[in-house]
Each structure stands twice: as C-alpha cells, then as structure tokens.
Amino acid sequence: MASSGAYDKTVVNTVQRYGKERASYDYKTIHQIIDSTPVLHVSFNPAATTSDPFPAILPMIGCTGSFASPSADPAAGPLDLYIHGYVSSRLMKSPSTHPSGTPVAVAATLLDGLVLALTPNHHSCNFRSAIAFGYAVLVTEEKEKLYAMQLITDNMLPTRWANSRIPPTKAEMTSTSVLRVSISHASAKVRAGGPGEDRADLKDEELRKRVWTGVVPAWIQWGEPIPAEGNRVNEMPEYVEGWRNGENRDGRVGAYEAAMEK
Amino acid sequence: MASSGAYDKTVVNTVQRYGKERASYDYKTIHQIIDSTPVLHVSFNPAATTSDPFPAILPMIGCTGSFASPSADPAAGPLDLYIHGYVSSRLMKSPSTHPSGTPVAVAATLLDGLVLALTPNHHSCNFRSAIAFGYAVLVTEEKEKLYAMQLITDNMLPTRWANSRIPPTKAEMTSTSVLRVSISHASAKVRAGGPGEDRADLKDEELRKRVWTGVVPAWIQWGEPIPAEGNRVNEMPEYVEGWRNGENRDGRVGAYEAAMEK
Numbered sequence: 001m002a003s004s005g006a007y008d009k010t011v012v013n014t015v016q017r018y019g020k021e022r023a024s025y026d027y028k029t030i031h032q033i034i035d036s037t038p039v040l041h042v043s044f045n046p047a048a049t050t051s052d053p054f055p056a057i058l059p060m061i062g063c064t065g066s067f068a069s070p071s072a073d074p075a076a077g078p079l080d081l082y083i084h085g086y087v088s089s090r091l092m093k094s095p096s097t098h099p100s101g102t103p104v105a106v107a108a109t110l111l112d113g114l115v116l117a118l119t120p121n122h123h124s125c126n127f128r129s130a131i132a133f134g135y136a137v138l139v140t141e142e143k144e145k146l147y148a149m150q151l152i153t154d155n156m157l158p159t160r161w162a163n164s165r166i167p168p169t170k171a172e173m174t175s176t177s178v179l180r181v182s183i184s185h186a187s188a189k190v191r192a193g194g195p196g197e198d199r200a201d202l203k204d205e206e207l208r209k210r211v212w213t214g215v216v217p218a219w220i221q222w223g224e225p226i227p228a229e230g231n232r233v234n235e236m237p238e239y240v241e242g243w244r245n246g247e248n249r250d251g252r253v254g255a256y257e258a259a260m261e262k
Numbered sequence: 263m264a265s266s267g268a269y270d271k272t273v274v275n276t277v278q279r280y281g282k283e284r285a286s287y288d289y290k291t292i293h294q295i296i297d298s299t300p301v302l303h304v305s306f307n308p309a310a311t312t313s314d315p316f317p318a319i320l321p322m323i324g325c326t327g328s329f330a331s332p333s334a335d336p337a338a339g340p341l342d343l344y345i346h347g348y349v350s351s352r353l354m355k356s357p358s359t360h361p362s363g364t365p366v367a368v369a370a371t372l373l374d375g376l377v378l379a380l381t382p383n384h385h386s387c388n389f390r391s392a393i394a395f396g397y398a399v400l401v402t403e404e405k406e407k408l409y410a411m412q413l414i415t416d417n418m419l420p421t422r423w424a425n426s427r428i429p430p431t432k433a434e435m436t437s438t439s440v441l442r443v444s445i446s447h448a449s450a451k452v453r454a455g456g457p458g459e460d461r462a463d464l465k466d467e468e469l470r471k472r473v474w475t476g477v478v479p480a481w482i483q484w485g486e487p488i489p490a491e492g493n494r495v496n497e498m499p500e501y502v503e504g505w506r507n508g509e510n511r512d513g514r515v516g517a518y519e520a521a522m523e524k
Contacts, residue, residue, distance in 0.1 A: 175383075
C-alpha cells in the first residue's frame with residue numbers, strides 16, 4: 001500500500017508508453033476516472049474447462065467505494081471497486097483463483113476527442129483511462145451488498161436509489177450478484193492537447209495550407225428521456241434532468257478544455 | 263469456421279446471460295459494432311516475468327478488414343481485426359503465445375442509454391457490444407501494414423488518409439506497429455427497449471405515480487472542432503463536418519430507436 005496519495009508503481013501497473021508525460025498513480029485521478037465511466041471492461045482468465053487459451057472480457061457496471069469507511073475521501077487512500085452485473089461462473093471458477101479471490105484487470109476509458117495531425121502517424125485521441133488490478137470476491141454479507149447496490153445506482157444517477165422502490169425484496173437480494181475488487185495496483189493515463197507534428201511537415205507550407213489540423217472534441221451526450229409505456233409520472237423529475245444537463249455540460253466543457261490544453 | 267453468415271458458437275464465445283434474447287453471432291452485426299466503436303479494449307496474458315497473476319487490458323484503436331480481399335462484404339465471412347497503437351513487449355512476449363500468435367480477447371461496447379425501472383434491480387443499460395477472440399501477430403509485410411494504417415485512419419474519419427500527408431516516411435513505417443488478429447470466435451450482445459418490471463411493482467399504483475420510468479438515450483457527441491495552433495486551413499473541410507454531423511445524427515437516432523424498441 002502506498003504511504004500517501006498514490007498507488008505503488010510496480011511491474012504490474014507501470015505505464016510503459018508515454019509514462020513520463022501521461023501516467024498518474026494518484027488515488028483521486030484513478031478513482032474519478034473509474035466513477036465517471038458508465039461501462040467498465042473486466043478481464044480475467046476463465047475456467048480451464050477446454051483448451052481455450054483466451055482471456056475473457058466483459059462489459060460491466062461499477063464504481064469505487066469503501067464499506068468499512070463509506071465517507072472515505074477518494075484522494076486519501078486505496079478503495080475497493082464494486083461491480084454489479086451477471087457474475088459468470090466462469091469468473092468465479094477461474095483456474096487462477098488466488099486465496100484472495102479471482103485476479104481481474106478492470107479498464108475505464110473516457111474518450112475526449114479525435115486529434116488530427118498533418119500526417120496519419122501523428123493522429124491520436126484525447127482520453128482519460130484507468131486500469132485497476134485486484135482480486136474479485138463475491139459480496140455475501142447482506143449489509144455490504146445493499147451498500148454496494150445503492151453506491152452503484154447513485155453513482156450512475158445521484159439519488160435514484162431513494163427515488164425508486166427500495167429496499168430490494170429477498171428474492172432480488174439473492175438474485176443480484178455484486179463483486180468486490182480490492183484494488184492492489186492501479187494507474188491512470190491522460191492525453192490532452194492538440195496534435196504533435198513532424199518537424200519536416202511543419203516546414204512544408206503547401207502541406208499546411210492543405211491539411212486541416214486540430215481536435216474534434218467528444219463526450220457522452222444524454223438525450224431527452226423517453227418515458228416507458230407504463231410510466232405514470234408526467235413531469236420529468238428534477239434529479240434526472242439536473243443530472244443529465246450537468247453531465248452534458250461537464251462532458252462538453254471537459255472535452256473542450258482537453259482540446260485546448262497547451 | 264461457420265458455413266454461412268455467422269461465427270461458430272462454441273464454449274469460448276457463447277453468451278451465457280440472456281443469450282437467447284440478446285446474443286448474435288452473425289458476421290455483419292459483430293463487424294459493424296467493432297467498426298463503430300472508437301476505442302476497443304484488448305485483453306491478454308502478459309509475460310510471466312513476475313508472479314503477477316493478472317491479465318492485462320489496454321484501450322486500443324482498430325477495425326475489421328481483409329488484406330487478401332479488401333472489398334470483402336462484412337456480412338459474408340469472418341474478417342481480421344487490425345489494431346493500431348503501442349504494442350507492448352508484454353503483449354508480444356505473452357507466455358501463452360501460441361504458434362498462431364498471442365491469444366487476445368477484444369471488446370467493443372457502445373452505450374445507447376440508461377434504463378430506469380421502478381426498482382433499482384431492474385435498472386439496466388441499452389448497449390451494443392461485441393467480443394472477438396483470436397491470435398494476434400505483428401504485421402511485418404509493408405503493403406499489409408500500409409493497408410491497415412489507411413483502413414484504421416479512414417474507419418475513424420472517412421477519406422482522412424487521402425486528405426493528409428501520405429505516404430508515411432520510412433521512419434514512420436518502422437516506428438508504427440500494427441497487430442492483426444484473425445478472429446476465431448466472436449459474439450455480439452444487444453439490449454434495447456424500455457425497462458422490465460416486477461409484477462408486484464406494476465400493481466402498485468402509488469409507486470408508479472411516484473417513480474419515473476423510461477430510458478435516457480446516450481451517444482457519443484462530436485463537438486465543433488478546435489483548430490491546432492499551427493493550423494493554416496481557415497475553413498473546416500466538408501469531409502470532417504459531414505462525418506461529424508452524420509455521426510451525431512446516427513448516434514442520436516440510434517439511441518432513440520433503441521429506447522423506443524418494443
């Protein structure tokens with residue numbers, strides 16, 4: 001465990017490409033990227049029931065938290081990662097299951113823009129990404145499961161938990177699986193700014209007059225909600241509209257700030 | 263190899279959760295999802311230089327294609343997946359490297375919306391996702407590398423290759439790595455429509471008058487481009503603006519169609 005502010009840099013999580021300029025290991029950056037990413041990708045080695053040599057990868061929903069210390073500052077120390085969704089038996093019967101759980105790698109990636117340079121080789125993307133490594137275990141204790149279910153629901157849409165039918169029924173509690181990954185290693189990588197260019201290209205005025213260069217900013221846009229057939233609430237609740245408009249504004253502003261970063 | 267229209271369903275790629283309703287193995291669906299996803303996630307087992315038990319996962323850029331048959335119909339047969347980006351030595355020195363290459367799993371996920379039900383347990387996301395499995399090898403033949411570089415550039419932004427400084431220099435060709443993954447297994451999973459509900463909840467009129475249900479559609483929005491400091495082209499090229507407006511329109515329309523699907 002790092003002594004302060006950041007995950008330890010080890011052979012597992014050290015960023016190998018542009019590590020100096022773009023990598024970060026600090027708790028806050030990593031936890032924020034994970035919590036801002038609507039869909040995470042979870043990778044693990046499935047049960048060796050066949051000669052199948054492939055790792056598995058699943059899109060799943062989750063966020064960081066601490067059941068022991070729910071109001072923990074995300075900048076102050078390592079957190080757990082709670083993942084909700086169908087927990088395949090392949091995941092929990094992984095052959096590489098360690099006494100501490102199943103080793104998993106979780107990726108969170110946010111695209112901030114497409115970076116267009118004079119030559120295709122200098123094209124790039126602005127992005128924020130985090131990779132967390134740890135051991136996944138099924139949450140079995142009811143209080144912790146409930147904590148994680150609310151955490152994940154409210155991380156997606158703040159206050160939705162309290163604004164829906166709770167608590168879950170006994171059957172719902174049983175049918176829902178939640179995984180806790182104790183993050184042992186993690187890293188973040190952030191790319192922002194305009195294109196880098198080849199020196200020779202920059203001296204070629206004819207080329208520069210012909211090829212547009214810059215950034216096309218990108219973000220997740222949340223559109224006007226579509227009521228379900230069975231919906232009986234005529235007016236959109238403020239906690240939905242406030243969240244949606246805030247996300248759209250923050251997404252747009254963040255993508256433009258990334259594009260204009262020097 | 264499947265005889266027609268679809269990847270074979272095997273233990274590697276069979277969708278285990280909601281497979282009947284949501285899974286698809288057909289070439290066209292899978293190739294389209296991969297080619298529409300700006301950032302792919304590539305998972306593999308890194309070199310066993312330590313006692314590290316974790317799979318690796320990297321965000322990378324890529325798309326499907328066929329060097330042998332460049333105009334192949336994506337619905338007609340399996341394709342290769344070309345991936346561009348930094349190829350870590352960890353990937354190419356994987357201990358599980360097979361005579362055919364390094365076994366990788368590649369995920370492509372597109373979020374189409376947030377699905378809000380009466381109770382948190384029935385919350386869901388609308389999404390399109392594809393997972394492809396195959397053996398990754400470094401492309402060494404210059405003509406194939408050039409084919410893949412143009413394919414990936416134009417898949418992101420059509421005609422950008424011809425509208426930038428090409429061909430790459432000798433140094434650029436050497437410094438750029440491209441991986442080819444021959445897709446051996448693949449599957450897609452698509453969720454669309456409004457929320458499913460618990461029967462008891464639907465009978466609870468008080469609850470239904472209190473909790474808004476429906477879908478918040480989501481898509482990737484491409485904003486007004488920001489010229490680079492060194493840009494000398496005053497007017498935005500039509501191939502950039504046409505692409506951007508088309509993507510925004512298709513993203514929005516697709517997310518609304520998914521939200522309203524019965």
